Structure formats: structure tokens, C-alpha cells
Amino acid sequence: MDILRVENVSKSFGGNKVIDGLSFAVPENSVFGFLGQNGAGKTTTMKMALGLLKPDGGEMYICGEQVSCGQTNTNRHIGYLPDVPEFYPYMRPKEYLRLCGEITGLSNDIIKSRGAELLALVGLEGVNKKIGGFSRGMKQRLGIAQALLNEPKLLICDEPTSALDPIGRKEILDILQQVKGKTTVVFSTHILSDVERICDRIAVISKGRLVLSGTIQELKARHRADGLTVEFASPGDLDRFMGDPHVAPYTEGAAQNGLGVTLHVNDMAAAQTAVIETLAQGRILPLKLEVMEPTIESLFLEVTK
Amino acid sequence: MRAYAAFCNKEFMESVRTYKLFIMGAVFLLLGMMSPLLARFTPAILEAVAGEMPEMVIIIPEPSAYDSWLQFFSNIGQMGLLALVIVFSGLTAGEIGKGTVINMLTKGLSRGTVIFSKLSAAAAIWTVCYLLSILAAFAYTAYFWGAHETHHVFLSFFSMWLYGILLIAFVIFGGILTASIYGSMLLTGGVVVVMMLINILPGARPYNPITLSGENALLLTAQRTVSDFAPALIVCAALILLLTAGSVAVFNKKQL
Numbered sequence: 001m002d003i004l005r006v007e008n009v010s011k012s013f014g015g016n017k018v019i020d021g022l023s024f025a026v027p028e029n030s031v032f033g034f035l036g037q038n039g040a041g042k043t044t045t046m047k048m049a050l051g052l053l054k055p056d057g058g059e060m061y062i063c064g065e066q067v068s069c070g071q072t073n074t075n076r077h078i079g080y081l082p083d084v085p086e087f088y089p090y091m092r093p094k095e096y097l098r099l100c101g102e103i104t105g106l107s108n109d110i111i112k113s114r115g116a117e118l119l120a121l122v123g124l125e126g127v128n129k130k131i132g133g134f135s136r137g138m139k140q141r142l143g144i145a146q147a148l149l150n151e152p153k154l155l156i157c158d159e160p161t162s163a164l165d166p167i168g169r170k171e172i173l174d175i176l177q178q179v180k181g182k183t184t185v186v187f188s189t190h191i192l193s194d195v196e197r198i199c200d201r202i203a204v205i206s207k208g209r210l211v212l213s214g215t216i217q218e219l220k221a222r223h224r225a226d227g228l229t230v231e232f233a234s235p236g237d238l239d240r241f242m243g244d245p246h247v248a249p250y251t252e253g254a255a256q257n258g259l260g261v262t263l264h265v266n267d268m269a270a271a272q273t274a275v276i277e278t279l280a281q282g283r284i285l286p287l288k289l290e291v292m293e294p295t296i297e298s299l300f301l302e303v304t305k
Numbered sequence: 306m307r308a309y310a311a312f313c314n315k316e317f318m319e320s321v322r323t324y325k326l327f328i329m330g331a332v333f334l335l336l337g338m339m340s341p342l343l344a345r346f347t348p349a350i351l352e353a354v355a356g357e358m359p360e361m362v363i364i365i366p367e368p369s370a371y372d373s374w375l376q377f378f379s380n381i382g383q384m385g386l387l388a389l390v391i392v393f394s395g396l397t398a399g400e401i402g403k404g405t406v407i408n409m410l411t412k413g414l415s416r417g418t419v420i421f422s423k424l425s426a427a428a429a430i431w432t433v434c435y436l437l438s439i440l441a442a443f444a445y446t447a448y449f450w451g452a453h454e455t456h457h458v459f460l461s462f463f464s465m466w467l468y469g470i471l472l473i474a475f476v477i478f479g480g481i482l483t484a485s486i487y488g489s490m491l492l493t494g495g496v497v498v499v500m501m502l503i504n505i506l507p508g509a510r511p512y513n514p515i516t517l518s519g520e521n522a523l524l525l526t527a528q529r530t531v532s533d534f535a536p537a538l539i540v541c542a543a544l545i546l547l548l549t550a551g552s553v554a555v556f557n558k559k560q561l
Contacts, residue, residue, distance in 0.1 A: 050410075052411070052561040054560055070416060071557075072410060072413045075411050086404040086405045086408070087408070088315070091318070099314075099409075100409075102311035103311055103312065103409060103413060105308070
């Protein structure tokens with residue numbers, strides 16, 4: 001079943017069209033990376049799913065129930081971590097979680113046990129100072145704890161790692177990895193290495209439109225390797241290689257980078273054979289010969305161009 | 306219901322931990338004590354001043370318990386209500402502006418509950434502080450003047466209370482509408498100015514809620530009757546209901 005379904009949603013602010021006919025679905029138990037540049041419409045989409053913003057057109061469904069702006073029925077399935085979570089600064093973490101639990105309608109026993117469990121999960125057990133004195137990383141971790149309190153079917157995290165230092169980022173990703181399997185995670189970001197670490201599906205939006213979506217394996221397979229990089233020990237080797245008529249069909253549009261060259265080819269097997277033959281016949285010994293795997297970064301750059 | 310109780314509880318915790326309750330309590334206790342003292346000692350102070358200037362003759366009638374209550378209602382109606390509006394100006398504006406309420410809403414708290422619990426909590430704090438000032442004023446007035454005749458005691462005090470609730474309802478509405486503390490204060494201040502202007506028209510006067518904070522002392526001394534206050538009370542109550550319903554409706558439509 002699809003936990004979140006977005007159907008042909010549009011949204012403008014003033015005359016500025018931020019989301020333009022966006023459709024995608026998030027299947028159950030996936031970690032869904034929601035990618036896009038700053039201002040691409042990620043936060044807007046998430047806020048519409050939470051009923052905080054009203055779409056101009058189209059529909060959204062959470063667990064099959066339609067989201068309606070201003071009403072919070074569908075929110076009982078969701079845990080939300082905003083990009084910069086704001087808490088009541090005069091409260092202590094346990095008090096904040098109790099408030100959240102009472103609002104969601106959890107029993108006192110459950111609030112107590114799950115609250116303690118979650119504070120341990122996010123590494124805030126025993127922290128009893130007021131939230132006003134928390135660092136940004138601590139707030140982000142408390143944000144995850146409050147988002148998971150009602151055991152949501154869907155956890156929506158808006159750029160949970162963007163503002164954190166490398167250690168804080170790793171901690172947040174580790175926590176998300178731990179909840180993987182128990183709950184579906186939708187997580188927006190523009191940090192591509194985070195996506196490769198924990199996501200199994202991604203959707204990329206650009207200028208309010210979906211430009212790429214699927215599982216990471218699918219996408220990598222679909223954008224099969226088309227680059228072959230050869231690195232030489234000297235400029236002379238490079239020149240001899242490039243001047244060889246055997247590789248001439250492949251050198252058009254090749255990108256030279258120092259002593260290396262990347263050939264863009266359609267038939268990888270044929271190109272590899274030609275290159276290796278050329279190198280062997282010319283007795284050119286390369287430092288490196290590499291078939292370029294497509295990275296999320298190259299896909300991202302390609303589709304958001 | 307549980308969510309309502311939880312959110313009210315949060316409001317009380319907030320007013321204690323951000324010292325709002327203490328500020329309000331101190332201001333109202335002070336106003337309650339000050340009013341009888343001012344009424345009692347103003348003639349003495351003026352006499353002392355006049356004594357230095359023999360050419361000035363000031364004739365002041367002997368102060369009475371009535372002067373004490375006149376002072377009380379004028380102090381609460383001006384300084385007290387000003388403090389009330391300032392202390393609660395961030396009630397809804399602050400939460401929307403900072404975004405703290407978003408987390409609560411995404412937890413399934415309904416927007417109506419936010420409004421109702423904020424109104425209830427602010428009303429409760431206003432009630433307690435106002436009672437405190439009444440008790441202080443009563444104690445000092447009785448001490449200086451002994452037992453004194455009063456009329457329509459409940460209605461005199463209740464009118465001011467209801468007017469205070471109206472101001473809270475305006476503060477909440479302004480906060481929801483503009484999401485800014487200044488917007489909230491500006492709306493409330495603007496409405497008070499408009500009510501003052503309306504008061505110039507003699508025909509509109511009995512219906513003007515501002516009467517409820519201006520003529521209480523006259524009611525207490527039976528210079529006004531219940532029927533003089535009734536129309537303004539009804540208008541005030543209707544406005545409170547309307548503003549609260551309006552706040553919920555606007556908040557429900559509000560994009561956050």
C-alpha cells in the first residue's frame with residue numbers, strides 16, 4: 001500500500017508557481033529521499049501533506065485518507081520533524097514529550113515508557129535542562145523523539161541533517177536507519193551522500209516538477225554507465241592515446257582533466273576493447289582505467305540542469 | 306478534552322515559567338492597594354504642596370470610600386487592562402510567528418482547541434489577578450473608611466471582568482490574523498480607540514462595551530442602574546463569542 005500519494009498537486013505563492021502538477025507515491029516501509037535544490041518546493045510539498053498549506057489543485061492521500069488543509073485527522077498517522085524544530089524553551093524534554101503524548105491521546109504509562117525509550121534512542125536520556133539551552137543538534141534529536149512518539153506510520157523529516165556538523169549528521173542518520181523497517185520515512189535533503197547512505201527510493205523535484213523517481217538501483221541501472229576514464233602517467237602518453245585513430249570514434253566530446261580523460265560512449269564493451277587494444281599496441285601504461293558508475297550526484301546534476 | 310486540558314496546562318506552565326503570572330499578579334495587587342491609598346492621601350499631599358504656596362487655596366472635600374472605588378476602577382480600567390494586553394500580546398501571535406504551534410498541530414491538536422485553551426488560560430489568569438486586586442482594594446478601603454454602602458457589587462466588578470475578556474478575545478483574534486505581536490496589540494489598541502470615539506455619540510453609549518470599564522464606580526454607588534449596563538453587557542458578550550468563533554474560522558483557513 002502507498003503510505004503517501006500525491007496526485008497532480010499544484011501550489012503558487014503570489015504569482016510564483018512553486019509546485020506544478022506534482023505526482024508521486026511513497027510505498028510502505030521504504031526510506032524515501034525527497035531531493036531538490038533549495039527552493040525547489042520540498043518543504044512546501046511536505047507542509048501540504050501535513051495540512052499546513054492548502055494546495056491550489058490536486059489531492060494528497062495519507063494511508064488512503066485524503067488530506068484537507070486545517071484539519072488534522074490524517075496527522076495521526078504522521079510524525080513530523082520540521083527543518084528547524086521550534087519547542088517551548090521553558091520546558092524540559094520529558095515535559096515536552098508528555099505534552100505531545102497527551103495531545104495525541106496516548107495513555108500515561110505509554111507516554112512514560114516510550115518517552116524514556118525514545119530519549120535513550122536519540123541520546124538525550126538524563127538530559128534535564130530546559131530546551132532553551134539546547135544546541136541545534138540536541139533540538140534536532142528531540143525533534144526526532146517527538147516525531148516518533150505516537151509510532152507514526154509515516155515519518156516526515158524536512159532536511160534533518162542540513163544544519164548539523166558531521167557528527168550530528170551521522171547521529172541523525174544512524175537514528176533514521178534504526179527506525180527503518182518500523183516506519184516509512186520521507187526525508188528531504190540536498191545532501192546527496194545522506195541519500196545514498198539510507199534511502200532506498202528517491203524522487204527529485206526541480207522547479208516544482210518531478211524530474212526523476214524510482215529505487216536507487218533502478219535509477220542507476222537506467223542511467224547505465226556511459227563514462228570511461230583513463231588516467232596517464234605523462235602528457236606524452238595522453239597525447240599519443242588521443243591521437244590514435246583506433247579511439248578516434250570515442251574521443252569526440254571527451255572531457256580532459258589534467259592527465260586523465262573521460263570518454264562518453266554508447267557501447268561500453270566495444271569502447272573498452274578499443275581502448276585496451278590501443279593502450280596495448282601503443283605500449284602506453286595507464287595509471288587508471290575506470291568505468292564510471294553513475295552517482296546520485298551525477299543523476300541529480302543531470303536532471304536538475 | 307484531554308488535549309484541551311493538556312494544552313491549558315501548558316499555558317499555565319508557560320505563564321509561570323516566563324513570569325507572566327507574577328508580573329500580572331504584582332501589577333494588579335499593586336493597583337488594588339494603591340487605589341484606596343491614593344484616595345486617602347491625595348488631599349494630604351495636595352495640602353502639603355499648597356502649604357508652601359500660601360496664595361493658593363485648594364478646596365478638597367473629605368475623601369470617601371467612593372473615591373477609593375473611583376480610583377480603583379480607573380486604575381484597573383487603564384493601567385490594569387494595558388498590562389493585561391501587553392502580557393498576553395504574544396498569546397497566539399508568538400506561537401504562530403515562531404512556529405512552536407506547528408509541532409502541536411502536526412500531533413493532531415485541532416486548531417479550535419488551541420484557541421479555546423488559550424482563551425481559557427488567559428481568562429483564568431486575568432480572573433485570579435483581578436480578584437487579587439479587588440481583595441486588596443476591599444481590605445484597604447474597609448480599613449480607612451470602615452463599613453460603607455455599596456450597590457450592585459457583583460455587576461460592578463463583573464462588567465470590568467467581562468470587558469477584560471473582550472480585550473483578551475481581541476488580542477487572540479489579532480494574533481491569529483496578523484501572526485505578529487505588534488499586529489495583535491495594534492488591533493486591540495485600535496478597537497479601544499474606536500470605542501472611545503463611538504462614546505462621543507450619546508445614542509451609542511449604552512451599547513458601547515467601553516462603558517463596562519468606565520462607569521463601574523457609578524454603578525457601585527447606585528448612580529447607574531442595571532438596565533444602564535445591560536445593553537453593553539450583551540454587546541460585549543456577543544462580541545466575545547463572535548471573535549472566538551472568528552479566530553477559530555480564520556485559524557482553520559490559515560496557511561502555516
